Amino acid sequence: MTDTDAARDAELDPAPDATPAVDLIPLDMPAEGVPPVVETERALMEAARAIRAGEGPVALDAERASGYRYGQRAYLVQLRREGAGTWLIDPIACPDLSPVDEAIGNAEWILHAATQDLACLAEVGLRPRQLFDTELAGRLLGLPRVGLAAVVEHYLGLSLAKEHSAVDWSTRPLPEPWLRYAALDVEVLVDLRNLMGVDLARQGKDGWAREEFEALLGFTGPAPRIDPWRRTSGMHKVRHRRTAAMVRELWEARDAIARDRDVSPGRVLPDAAIVDIAMAAPSSPDQLPGGHRAVRRYQRQWLEAVARAGQIPEDKLPPMTLRSDGPPPARAWAERDPVAAARLSQARADLTAYAADRNVPVENVLSPDPLRRVVWTPPADRSAEGFADALARLGARRWQTDIVAPMVARAFADHPDADADRPDAE
Structure with a gap:
């Protein structure tokens, strides 16, 4: 788990559980001690043979250094299997782990927060045929906190220290x-995995989990962001397109430096400094704002970036906001289309009630975006089957469409059409 994983856990577990404190047993030493790190081809083949001879599922994890290095590559891969023990593999010294992948074969992978690790594991030749995600299982089970330490406390009564979650794993x-x-x-x-599997079956959610885990098998990483520079912290201060262009050029210059040096972009120059430089629009070194040594260290690159932005024709400047291909914000629906707003409100209420009754986060039953899309631009077939097909095309799983499509169809039946004159209505 990396610094970004630790930040994610803090977001997932924003406050301590309100249940009474219990005495937890500290888990501070592996049962068989700390294994040596696999750093040679010979040791890698030994690991593969041991994992092949083991039995049952394989637990996997990966450690990255995204707060220190450029990109999301793995700097340590951990595996454990019954009969094989625990193996720690250095993927920098052994960049091709396909022998281990072949040894695992069709055995089930167990990961915590699979979307954090699947892409970097695929880069070194490890790809699951089936998997179980303990974080996602925790969400479906309605656990109040789903970080690994919290789930371990809940199920095993153990205290799992996380003080090394944000270290530089490229060390x-x-x-x-x-x-x-x-x-x-x-x-x-x-x-x-064993205990959560029992609870999923007991709550009637094991089918949900199977569909979710199968969907993860094709996960190759988050979709590339359009104009990632727009996520620069402090962009809300930017009021003009020319200044936005300067932020873009500075962001791209910083990214190139970070890639060349193999360091995290934030360690080259913080976002706040990018915005400060763009707002100052300097044309000479003495006009560069202070506050960070990298402003002076790479002053040539920053001044060149600002100059490039200054030469962009007005009609080529980036817009202040990107045009969305989705529906307008829900807060605007009441004025633009009151019937659509009523349909969305009813479907949301039904979905929220269902999620509360089944003790599962509403966003795991269905994320907000596909619901808004099918309500704002409904299919020609407005039956439950028609909405199920429309939601499936937007990425919803079968279990989700079985739940949500009848709710949407009922909302349309309860609020008859009055939107024929809306320009973008289907």
Whole structure:
């Protein structure tokens, strides 16, 4: 788990559980001790043979250094299987882990927060045929907190230390306490999977989980963002297209420096400094704002970026906001189309009530975007089957469409058409 994983856990687990405190058993040493790191081809083949001879599912994890290095590559891969023990593999020294992938074969993978690791594991030749995600299972089960440490506490009564979650995993050699932490992350996953599987079946959600896990098999990473520079922290201060163009050119110059140096872009120059430079629009070194040594260190690149933005013709400047291909914000629906607003309100209410009754986050039953899209631009067939097909085309799973499509169809039946004159209505 990396610094970004730790930040995600903080977001997932924003406050301590309100249940009474219990005495937790600290989990601070792997059952078989800390294994040596696999750093040679011979050791890698030994690991593959051991994993092939093991039995049952395989617990996996990966450690990245995204807060320190450019990109999301893995700097340590951990695996554990019954009968094979725990293996810690250095994917920098052994960049092709396909022998391990072949050894795993069709065995089930167990991961926590699979979307965080699947892409970097695929880069080194590891791809699942079936998997179980303990974080996603925790969401479906309605756990109040779904970070790994919280799930371990809930199911195993163990305290899993996370003090090394934000370290620089590109460090070599890796310190023993870090390796101990990494080994413990996979040691708990099989027990978690078994207990959570029982709870999923007991709550009638095992079918949901199977569909969700199958959908993850094709996950190759988040979709590339359009104009990622627009997410620069502090963009709300920018009021003019020319200044926005300067932010873009500065962001791209910083990204090129970070890629060349293999460091996190934020370590080259913080977002706040990018916005400060763009707002100042300097034409000479003495006009550059202070506050960060990288402003002076790379002053030539920053001034060139500002100059490039200054030469862009007015009609080629980036718009202040991107045109969305989706419906307008829900807050605008009441004025633009009151009937659509009423339909959305009813469908949302039914969905929220269902989620509360089944103790599952409403966004896991269906994310807000596909619901808004099918209500604003409904299919020609407005039966439950028609809405199910429309939601499936937007990425909803079968279990989700079975739940939500009848709700949407009922909302349309309860609020008859009055939108024939709306320009963008189907």
